[in-house]
Amino acid sequence: MREPQNKAFPIKSTLNCGGNLLDLSEPKVMAILNVTPDSFFDGGQYSNINAVLRQVEKHISEGAAIIDIGAVSTRPGSETVSISEELNRLIPAIDAICRTFPEVIISADTYRGKVAKKASESGATMINDISGGTLDQDMFKTIAELQLPYVMMHIQGTPQTMQINPSYHDLLTEVFDFFKTRVHELQSMGAKDIIIDLGFGFGKTLDDNFELLKNMQKFQVLGCPLLAGLSRKSMINKVLGTKAKEALNGTTALNMLALQNGANLLRVHDVKEAMECIQIASKI
Numbered sequence: 001m002r003e004p005q006n007k008a009f010p011i012k013s014t015l016n017c018g019g020n021l022l023d024l025s026e027p028k029v030m031a032i033l034n035v036t037p038d039s040f041f042d043g044g045q046y047s048n049i050n051a052v053l054r055q056v057e058k059h060i061s062e063g064a065a066i067i068d069i070g071a072v073s074t075r076p077g078s079e080t081v082s083i084s085e086e087l088n089r090l091i092p093a094i095d096a097i098c099r100t101f102p103e104v105i106i107s108a109d110t111y112r113g114k115v116a117k118k119a120s121e122s123g124a125t126m127i128n129d130i131s132g133g134t135l136d137q138d139m140f141k142t143i144a145e146l147q148l149p150y151v152m153m154h155i156q157g158t159p160q161t162m163q164i165n166p167s168y169h170d171l172l173t174e175v176f177d178f179f180k181t182r183v184h185e186l187q188s189m190g191a192k193d194i195i196i197d198l199g200f201g202f203g204k205t206l207d208d209n210f211e212l213l214k215n216m217q218k219f220q221v222l223g224c225p226l227l228a229g230l231s232r233k234s235m236i237n238k239v240l241g242t243k244a245k246e247a248l249n250g251t252t253a254l255n256m257l258a259l260q261n262g263a264n265l266l267r268v269h270d271v272k273e274a275m276e277c278i279q280i281a282s283k284i
Contacts (some may be wrong), residue, residue: 011225011264015149015193017105018125020151022065024225026282027259029109029274030128030267031056031064032231035089036073049096056097060104062271066126069093070109074130074159074202086115090129091122098123107151111135113142120146130202131155132182140186149193150186151227155180156203166203172215175199179222197227201235209235213254214260228258229267252277260284 015022022028033055056067071089072081094106108119114137116127128151133139135158143150154175156166169173175198183194188198197217198212216226230236236250237243252273255266259281268274 011220011223012193015126015195016147017149020125022105024264026136027264027266027278028065029063029271030066030068030227030265031059031271032070032267032269033059033067033093034070035074035093036071044265047130049092052093053096053100056101056104059271060101063275064104064271066107066265067097068107068109068128068267069097070128071115072110074111075179083112083114086110086112087104087118090115091118094119094124103158111139113138116144117146120148125149127151128158128197129153130199132178132199133186140189140191143186144189144190144191147190147192149195150191151195151197152179152182152186152224153197153202153229154199163201163203166205166208168172168208169209171204171208172218175212176219179219179224183222183224194224195227195231196222197267198222200228200230201233206238208233209233213257213261216258216263220262223263225268226262227265228255228263230254230258231268231270248273256281 013025016229033052035052059067071086090108097104097106098169105126106124107128108116108124109128110116110119111129111131113240116139122225127143129139131154132152132154179196186194200209200212219226231251232244232247236247236254240250242250248270255274255277259277266274
């Protein structure tokens, strides 16, 4: 990766989540909640509202600052879902969480601008887009209008194609240039709170994932908070010979490395263990 020519901007330390300021001077945890039948780890577990609310209560009690709700699986090879089906899964969950836990910050995990807008109207105050705006040309316009924090993730290809022989001429430079271009474009449209997610497992080989993790700090020059989404992913299982169910210890190891390399947010299935990582990292 060629060294950036620009002087680093200070990392933005607060996010304005619909009037609720999230302080990132210390790392925070984003808890995963998939209301899908086919997500790689917890698909089908939260298919009714009571199960959703029980899990949200658990996440909050363990220290989660954000609940990230996804209604479409984006695991490798996953099938696409219609907008209406995504909304039918997502909106009732957001409505119920807002009524029961009005203080919690809700992130809608979607790559569709129309879904992002509907989620915002129901109470979501953050959008998490696995495509960085590449799968829906209206997403950036929607984010600029909503003025909500936006997680911009890097992906090569689509969820259906991303792990079919992903390749890069210069991994770090290409990923960096993607963010440099996309962040500038979105900021020029008026968006203020952008979070960068390097997209571990989304169009990357095993070696690519660890190269990005090792070099996370180089992306701080963009002045955006960094989110690490490593929880129970195949990059752990391929090294340890485990399955997703057995990957908590590996997740903890990678989360600690991410914190040491500049992560401001950890996106996880297991909140308690991630909070313990943050507590220990703060002492180092």
